[in-house]
Amino acid sequence: MKITVVGAGGNVGSTVALTIAQRDFAKEVIAVDLEIKKDDKSFFPSKGRALDQWQTAPVLNFDTRVRGTVDYEDTANSDICVITAGLPRKPGMSRDDLLSANMNIVKDVTEKLVKHSPDTIIVVVSNPLDLMTYVAWKASGLPATKVMGMAGILDTARYRAFLAEELNLSPKDIQALILGGHGDSMVPMPRYTTVSGIPVTHFIGKEKLDEIIERTKKGGGELVGLMGTSAWYAPGAAAAQMVEAIALDQNRIFPCAAYLDGEFGLKDLYVGVPVRLGREGIKEIVEIDLNDEEQELLNTSADHVRQGLEDLKRLS
Numbered sequence: 001m002k003i004t005v006v007g008a009g010g011n012v013g014s015t016v017a018l019t020i021a022q023r024d025f026a027k028e029v030i031a032v033d034l035e036i037k038k039d040d041k042s043f044f045p046s047k048g049r050a051l052d053q054w055q056t057a058p059v060l061n062f063d064t065r066v067r068g069t070v071d072y073e074d075t076a077n078s079d080i081c082v083i084t085a086g087l088p089r090k091p092g093m094s095r096d097d098l099l100s101a102n103m104n105i106v107k108d109v110t111e112k113l114v115k116h117s118p119d120t121i122i123v124v125v126s127n128p129l130d131l132m133t134y135v136a137w138k139a140s141g142l143p144a145t146k147v148m149g150m151a152g153i154l155d156t157a158r159y160r161a162f163l164a165e166e167l168n169l170s171p172k173d174i175q176a177l178i179l180g181g182h183g184d185s186m187v188p189m190p191r192y193t194t195v196s197g198i199p200v201t202h203f204i205g206k207e208k209l210d211e212i213i214e215r216t217k218k219g220g221g222e223l224v225g226l227m228g229t230s231a232w233y234a235p236g237a238a239a240a241q242m243v244e245a246i247a248l249d250q251n252r253i254f255p256c257a258a259y260l261d262g263e264f265g266l267k268d269l270y271v272g273v274p275v276r277l278g279r280e281g282i283k284e285i286v287e288i289d290l291n292d293e294e295q296e297l298l299n300t301s302a303d304h305v306r307q308g309l310e311d312l313k314r315l316s
């Protein structure tokens with residue numbers, strides 16, 4: 001199993017690469033980034049971080065070989081490619097503000113990846129997530145089932161972590177679902193939130209749950225405010241979890257940005273929905289029942305993504 005991570009000289013990409021290596025299910029991880037020229041010197045962050053990561057193997061006990069490169073020929077015949085290349089937001093920015101900068105990067109990177117790995121599966125992380133996944137799908141020429149975006153695992157992880165803290169329960173026991181675009185209009189689903197099978201509403205009142213839902217929706221922004229750039233540990237771990245589910249054909253159900261062609265009443269856009277992930281990519285979109293309020297919130301979130309697609313088409 002060969003896995004490529006592009007943007008691996010940066011925060012999220014290097015975390016994805018290291019998490020995959022530590023899980024020890026892949027033969028090799030190819031870490032790609034740009035050559036950076038500064039003060040007449042050349043730096044190779046992907047090579048440096050990969051070398052540092054590989055040197056953790058004897059301590060952390062894994063065999064996955066991590067190799068850094070700036071050359072896409074080294075990525076040839078990758079089974080799975082993760083795209084984290086692009087700018088992160090700074091305080092005061094929305095994810096959508098990254099559109100014009102990142103759309104060309106994601107398109108360019110995708111074309112280079114697919115040239116050397118024509119049958120690969122692509123997991124997009126770059127923001128704005130739902131739009132960048134659409135860009136990668138179009139640029140790749142791959143079936144939509146083989147191109148997907150990571151956001152829902154991260155958003156539900158934040159929601160689950162906030163609930164675990166509030167309820168003084170193990171985060172392992174909290175299961176949850178978030179639908180919609182990866183933005184402030186995402187749709188956490190209290191009706192599909194449980195603690196070891198028990199509805200979360202058994203443990204928490206409406207007011208406190210609503211507070212946690214609001215914090216979750218703005219979870220990315222909270223971290224940008226604290227750090228001056230966006231998060232990477234949880235995003236990196238979440239993307240690695242998708243890669244593992246695909247690589248090991250685990251048939252796990254996760255919320256991921258998937259291409260919808262009528263499911264949930266939505267068409268021709270990528271948005272977060274529950275999917276079954278395995279070796280062929282998205283094996284199934286799990287079309288759960290939504291009540292009127294949930295469907296309305298999902299439609300509003302999808303409208304936001306659709307507006308972004310209009311902007312994308314205008315800028316292309």
Ligand SMILES: NC(=O)C1=CN([C@@H]2O[C@H](COP(=O)(O)OP(=O)(O)OC[C@H]3O[C@@H](n4cnc5c(N)ncnc54)[C@H](O)[C@@H]3O)[C@@H](O)[C@H]2O)C=CC1
Nearest residue numbers: 007009010011012033034085086087088125126127150235
């Ligand atoms: N989907 C999600 O839930 C999340 C998405 N993100 C997004 O992930 C992206 C990366 O974030 P960070 O790692 O924090 O940023 P970063 O700045 O630390 O790393 C980005 C890397 O991409 C590289 N890069 C830029 N253009 C490239 C190109 N053409 N080819 C190869 N590499 C290129 C840069 O050299 C840099 O090393 C951002 O767009 C951010 O908004 C971040 C967290 C969560």
Ligand SMILES: O=C([O-])CC(=O)C(=O)O
Nearest residue numbers: 089095127220221230231
């Ligand atoms: O907030 C950001 O810009 C990065 C991101 O998508 C997240 O951490 O959820």
